Amino acid sequence: MSQRRRRRVAVVQCYGGCRAKEKVPLGERKGNCEEILAFYPGGVSACRWGCLGGGSCVEACRLGAVRISGQGIAEVDREKCSGCGLCVKACPKELIRLTFPEYNIYPACVNEDPGAQARKECDAGCIACGVCVKNCPVDAIGIQDNHAVIDEEKCISCGMCAVKCPRGTIRDYNGIFTVREEQG
């Protein structure tokens, strides 16, 4: 029987952008992510974990599969992405990881601050409330370092965590269980 290589795709673990309390408005940030980090040592947003919106990943991608959305966060177009991993290397915040296309459900936050603080920092941030853990039918999701983490070995992409997440942190790439921003 024929075999096909399993393609990977990149996933951005932040849905903050303008949903995070900004210190420096998106439009005023200059340069790519490395330059933003150098220029604003105190950070550009209340959340020090999230996407800077500087587009280092966009620069790194040779396929035009990554863009910075209107909300100021990196977004991957899985149709174009080949899973080469260049964006993963380019992200100074280590927010991008590779996965397989069948895992369309992903927690889009790696904020390690305690829940109460994370709540103040960003409207889309994970507050480690554990609702996803409770509702996952296959025990594939857990809280690590104050944010939700999926064990993809167990995950069956049913979307239950995304539906139940009170913060909209857990996203559905397919835009069925959660609304996907229009690709620009």
Added chain:
Amino acid sequence: MKENYCFMVNGILRSTDKEKPLLRYLRDDLYLHSVKDGCSEGACGTCTIIVDGKAVKSCVLTTKLATGHSILTTEGLSEAEKEAFVYAFGSKGSVQCGFCIPGMVMAGKALIDRVPDPTEEEIKTALKGNVCRCTGYKKIIEGIQLAAAILRGDEKIEESLEKGSEYGVGKKAFRLDVREKVLGYGEYPDDVELEDMVYASAVRSRYPRARVLEIDAEKAKALPGVLAVLTAEDVPNNKVGHLQQDWDVMIEKGSVTRCVGDAVCLVVAEDREILEKAKKLVRIEYEELKPVTSIWEARAEDAPRVHSSGNLCQSRHVTRGDAKKAIAESKYVVTQEYSTPFTEHAFLEPECAVAFPYKDGVKVYSSDQGVYDTRHEISIMLGWDPERVVVENKLVGGGFGGKEDVSAQHIAALAALKVNRPVKVVFSRQESINFHPKRHAMEGSFTLACDENGIFTGLDCEIYFDTGAYASLCGPVLERACTHSVGPYCYQNTDIRGYGYYTNNPPAGAFRGFGVCQSEFALESNINLLAEKVGISPWEIRYRNAIEPGKVLPNGQIADCSTALKETLLAVKDAYESHPGRAGIACAMKNAGVGVGLPDKGRAKLTVHDGKVELYSAASDIGQGCATVFVQMVAETTGLGKEKIRNMGANSEVAPDSGTTSGSRQTLITGEAVRMASADLNRDLMEAGGDLEKLEGKEYFAEFFDPTDKLGADVPNPKSHVAYGFATHVVILDDEGRVKEVYAAHDSGKVVNPIAIQGQIEGGVLMGLGYALTEDFPLKNSVPQAKYGTLGLMRSTQIPDIHAIYVEKEELLPFAYGAKGIGEIATIPTAPAVQGAYYAMDHILRTRLPMENTYYSKKQKTVR
């Protein structure tokens, strides 16, 4: 103003202002019954639909979230797609109980739309969220591949196959129920809609052991739409039970509960929503008591009594020869303790029944393993003559032994009689897990001895079963565990003591293998240790001891002419020997038929009506395919095609009692009755020159009974069972300890349906692998901790290559064209074979199931 949620369903614009799970909207508002409710938790995949081209579980999605999306169910497939899937799934044998099938079809269709020529890996990935408990996935994967090929135009539909002009024994028979199951229009009880139908559900105990002090249902009764709240006082006779009537229909005020599945009261309401609300309004006051959580606690002197008769539910002593002396005089002796867990059947269709007043009694649409058993239990509860209760099976979405006891049927009947309307009772998945009997957990000590050549001399063992809160089938299951702990070999000294104890754990009863999975795991593991001592291979020691026709089994029965254990050993010899250090082997035997002196009868009635032969025999097809097998037997005997024969199903009003679907018995016991009746019909048919029309209105009845001897019968060679099936499994690991391949060689006599038997074997093997490696049923103070999705059921992405091999001999038994059952044995030798493979790899004897320290038990790493 309420918001309106608009979306397309199968090309039609729909809108609703109710926010609810899309599954409920599709089933309850649009009556799209192909969308099955297997768990409503997102775990099982039976409700899979396609949303904007993606396979999605409709229980997770809501009407609100569906807004603006385009939804497709099986009903909305194009004609070409429908025909492709029906043919592909039928010809590949993808369909057994069928409850997962529409979900599988939709997951497959979503994949094929994206990838017209999917690889096996891609299909497995696409099915990761869809559980099948019957087939072992392989046949479903093949079915999707063939459907894809047909839709691409690379393969063609052979219409003659479904038509079935040649449908006899041994023919590739397209099952009778393929079309209705693939397209989802076949009715399971939950798909039944009746005028004025209402819903009932039990409020169950919060604690495994607690005294019920007060039941306050006033608030619930006051809720508009609530018709009744019934308690033990409303039950004419508050006891049911398959064999021993020890199971309270409801726990009465002042009494003590026995497990968390116990019903305290039964709420009847106009619809599901009101029902759920009303159940929450019932206030029950308990005095919590310390539960009896294990066999050892149950045996303690001062243990609380789970039942007034004491905690020892059943015991058996099976003995022959002088085991003590034989073992003492043997060169090599091995003694080991073994421990196996409760196992959940996890059939895809949760328990459901619909009951309504009928004639001078009640009729129940049921999903069970024996309509006459269900009738019997309900009539005991009502204190009626059994005839007043009519039970008819709808499609049964899997059973595996877990639907032998009444669950929803009796409370549906009770409620229907009370409110004088049709009542549907459907279990939630968690209710199902908490309520129905499991495979018994076992603790046991096994001593096996052999001489210097590895020839077995004697077996001594002590088997302890945890039968939980109720007896269910503890007696016979314990007995089979004892009688089959000897294995398919020939030695004559055995001393086997078995004990089944009540605890406050969920009840345990029948489960595919019927006690034998537990005891053969222990025996076969001990055999490997003996082989090591003797210095011969695990294959060799089995071959030297293997039973042959004419030789005497350890129970004294002389092995009949059809016995083909050695043939199964030879069939896997190369596979075993070509993987040194990575292969494990185990044999098994399993009775076909209840045996042990019981009146185990098969009955069938054939009626010629409207130019067709109508077959009446109340033998439940729980997915294994016996309904098809019986039609094949008629076809074989009469030469008629499938289109001339109709199986009228299991209905206690019109079909004669043909016993429980249990003990791998239907193919042989009922099959022979069908053959006998068919032979009578055929004689007349020959006389009529083959013109069936001339026999219009004629009836042919047959009863098959082959007597057996009861356990311990005082005869030199008691015949315990009509027949035994035999098997040898070889499990091969890869270097990481993952199961790579399984060779499953089976002697089940004449193979009636070669397509179906493979799926049965593959599914049985996968169930055995789960038992060995991944499935568990953890309890915390007698309360089940598992959800459907965490039981450890193997998913499509975990399956190894399973090679189903059947050996057919020339010499066959003179019943049912020589067929013996395959239902249970396929799942028995797998676990010890896995154990043997790991032992070969790392020399650690794993005596507990699921096995520890394997590839499967290691904590999987998480991603960030």
